[in-house]
Amino acid sequence: MLSVLIETRNDEEGLARTLASLIGGAVEGVVREVIVCDTGSTDQTHRVAEHAGCQYVTGGVAAGIRQAKGDWLLLLEPGARLVEGxxxxxxxxxxxxxxxxxxSRTRASRTPFLARVFSGNRALADGLLISKRQAAAAAKSAGSAEAIARGLAMKRLDAEIWMAPAKQERRSST
Structure with missing residues (x-):
């Protein structure tokens, strides 16, 4: 039913956290597959994906969309975690x-107003649930998962997500 796509680049730790939050969906039969869409990792991202039973593709999210079997795609940043429910x-x-x-962001991961104003807005920070057809059309002109999520009209789900740390925070912690 649902293909999960996670675009990575040197994100082995964040990828492991995100995959752990998807286990319930796999057990329930909602998550059909997880595709790790790598953009040039030099760390152990591929090993994390392989050990977790994920498909691993290079060439970014466009390659993952082409390979996805689900009618709906869930695009997540590495390090993001879905909350129960x-x-x-x-x-x-x-x-x-x-x-x-x-x-919807968990209360603890909501950024204060001034921090949002002065920091870069990450369109994929809240995840993206999108039909495969719409994602494939958007991927023709977008070079990344972030670009696909930017500018779309979207509904806000009642389900919550813990945002992934900003990319520079993820790099400095490794």
């Missing part, structure tokens, strides 16, 4: 909607 919300949305959706 996300499965029912995603199933309900995909059954009745055709428009893209994003998750």
């Amino acid at each position: 996300w499965i029912d919300e995603v199933v309900a949305h995909t059954a009745r909607q055709t428009m893209a959706a994003r998750f």
Whole structure:
């Protein structure tokens, strides 16, 4: 039903955290596959993906979209974690909607107003639930998962997400 795509570049630790939050969806049969879309990692990202049973593709998210089998795609940043209860919300949305959706941030991961104003806005920080057809069309002109998520009209899901740390925070912690 749902293909999860995670675009990575030297994100082995974040990838492991994100994959752990998807286990419930795999057990429930909602997550059909997880595709790690790598953009040139030099760390052990590929080993994390392989050990977790994920498909590993190079060439970024466009390659992952072409390979995905699900009618709906869930694009996540490495390090993002879905909060319990996300499965029912995603199933309900995909059954009745055709428009893209994003998750609601947990209260603890909401950025203060001034920090949001002065920092770069990450369009994929809240995840992206999108039909494969819409993602494939957007991928023709977008070079990354972030670019696909930018500028889309979306519904906000009641399910919550813990945002991944900003890329520079992830790099400095490794």
